[in-house]
Amino acid sequence: MKALEAKAKTLKERRVRHLGELVIATGADALDADMLAGALLGAVAVKDTSVEEGWRKAGARFFQRGASKAAARSDRGAANDTTTDGHAASA
Template identity: 50%
Template sequence: MIDDAHDLGELKVLENKARELKTRKVQQLGELVIATGADNLTADELAGALIVLAETTDAGKREAWAKRGTAWFQNKSRRSASTPDRDHGGAQTPPGGAQPASGGTGAT
């Protein structure tokens, strides 16, 4: 009985942690959309572009998008570092995370 209560407590902690991680991911993705200027797109346009990105299997296109995203994050980091009074809690994502969905290369 005590083990069951302990297991339920651990499960609750894990569920809360998973919820927090999901909330943080959603917030970061929203911040990324805003930071890239993609918030000027309609929800339908943004969803369509993201679907094309997710469905694309062309390694060359994906690599080009990743390079563009990496350059964007590096440029953003340099601008933030040169402006110390700015908030640094922006939409930083780990390498390999979501890439900007801004127009341009190969979203066909």
Template identity: 50%
Template structure:
């Protein structure tokens, strides 16, 4: 006899996973803001800057320049963290840099 699937439970599990992934993404974006020092800006300035980035990011050459600057930022942070006793910036930073490229 076939086992009956509980579609409601599967849907709830998928919704819970999607909610957890969204929360993780929001947390990582906040960590990026703090890591770059942009948390010192007031909210209006930060949002205005992001809106300008969205307008200018349509050119592939601009995106590539920004992507390489971002990768260089995380590489610098990785070297600084590897010199200390903890691995605070290297593992997490390198993962975020590759996330930003995809």
């Protein structure tokens, strides 16, 4: 039983970490906590499927753009000297 509780705790911590990373990656960390909470509550309350589908498509584009940027950085990284944070080293 303790092993299951430990696994559940680990999964919850990972989920919280990933949500935090998503907030930062989208730039939503620039919002104050009240604004971010309000936006999320508004999103949860929306019952219009066309609005939800628009958000879903925008989210998919965001993740696809992120994947293509990561691939482009990887391709450039083989040819360019990069720092550990993925930015090109300055001359």
